[in-house]
Amino acid sequence: MSIHTSRRILLACAAWWIALVVIEAYALVITFGFTWRVALIDIGNINLLIATAGNVMFNSLRYYQPSPKNALYIFAGSIALAALCSFAHDYLMTRYFNGDEMYLRYLDSSHIIRGLFTWLMITIIAVISWVWFYLKDQRAGEKRDQDALKLAREAELASLQQKLQPHFLFNSLNSISSLAGTKPEAARKMIQQLSDFLRGTIKQDDQQLVTFEEEVKHLELYLEIEKVRFGYRLKTEMDYEPVINTCMLPSLLLQPLVENAIKFGLYDTVGEITIRIAAKRLNDQLIIAIENPFDPETSQPRKGTGFGLNSVQRRLYLLYARNDLMTTEQIEKVFKTEVKIPQPA
């Protein structure tokens, strides 16, 4: 809400309050024959007390919004505040108008009607405040929902982009274009590999579990293509026993990790690099480690883990509700990423 609107509301309240005081005082003057001074002091005082109580109500409702079921709290609160106001008014007026018989008689006879009036006013203020904050909350909630929706849409787009990997795709196509002129057979083979790879990428969904064997097959397609692109610079080593072929893991989990390793390995250093992938089963977990060389001198210590690694961490969290399944470490000139996949017993 802008300062402008809140000031307008404040002004409206003040005008309303002054009008109320004047009208009530006028009623006292003509009904009981008080002087304007007496009437204004009496009415001014009680209304000031009501305004204070209303303010207390408003501010408590700002922080605590009882549900319609708990409307009783508002009811009880306004009764208590009304009683408090009435006693305070009684006390102050008795002292101030000490000796004014006519006024004191009036004060004595109007306890109940004043108490009820005070309670009514405070209740009205409470109800208005409650509605006010309720609407405000709802508007904020709507905005939150919209924001969340927008965020979800962006995430979806990002995941789609990551699946398609435009950079990888276009560079691979460029390599094929190059091979087509000189080695048509190699070009055809690479088209085949790229197609198999893309098919594998598209058909899998995030929730699916696949065997380690399937995942490695997909990974090898990817590595073959990267090796054609980068030639002698890229070497890979796989180290695992065939017994773990039947272990299960989320589909396409390893590829972003290897992609990340290749990216930082190739772009952080010049010359030949070797990406090492080692997997083993330990008790109820499949442990996969991916290593790439990097140059601690010139590359910045990687803050966080990078986009690819973040998305893997997020997936593992969504699937297993654990944040400790992926770890990264830098040992001298090697960057190592390790993931642990819980296996069904």
Add this chain to the structure above:
Amino acid sequence: MINTLLIDDEPLARSLVAEYLMSYPEIKILQECNDGFEGVKAIAQHKPDLIFLDIQMPKINGFEMLELVDQPPAVIFTTAFDEYAMKAFEAHAIDYLLKPFSKERFDKAIQKWLQQRNQSEVKNTSTTLISEEIRQPEERNRIVVKEGSNIRIIPVHEINYIEAYDDYVKIFTQKEMFLKKKTLSFYEHNLDAAQFVRVHRSYLIQLNQLTKIEPLEKDTHIALLKSGAKIPLSKGGYGRLKIVLGL
């Protein structure tokens, strides 16, 4: 005879350009380079008329490589999809070829360059302008400099302050000083404004290096850095510093 270099980290990408160039017997490939380091050396050695340059390469990217070359040749970029780069060189390179590109598209780029060359022999496609435009995220957190024949990559967080020095700037880290042919306002606009403040016509300081501001004379102040360096503050610079620090 037109001399050219192919700079790309993918061998097949280079051989494609080489194949396309076969129909231009007057263009001669002097060398193929695997990365920006080789590129810098080869350009200094051969002084080519034209280079074909990839953007994403090991260690330093194509833009950073160009910054290190004293008299950059004409450049035709060859790159795959790259959203940052697209914006950067739209206006200033001779042409950019999006991989994979056809022979027809390639021919067009060559024609464009031949035309420009004929119009004015000395015309340089102002590679300085190219790099002024670049705001790739990685370039906001590192600066590449040449030290003799060595290339150094300085992480931005290691910079204490930058001082204007004729056509150059002096970049001061904790232990060293590097020269770079750039303007101070380039860094003022390209480094993170929340970290670097232009406190003087000739000085840009990194905020987290600041330890103290002392009055010098009436109306003038001086900044003390962790390294012990004392940096004069101009009136406007003192004002900017106060705003950033929330004083």
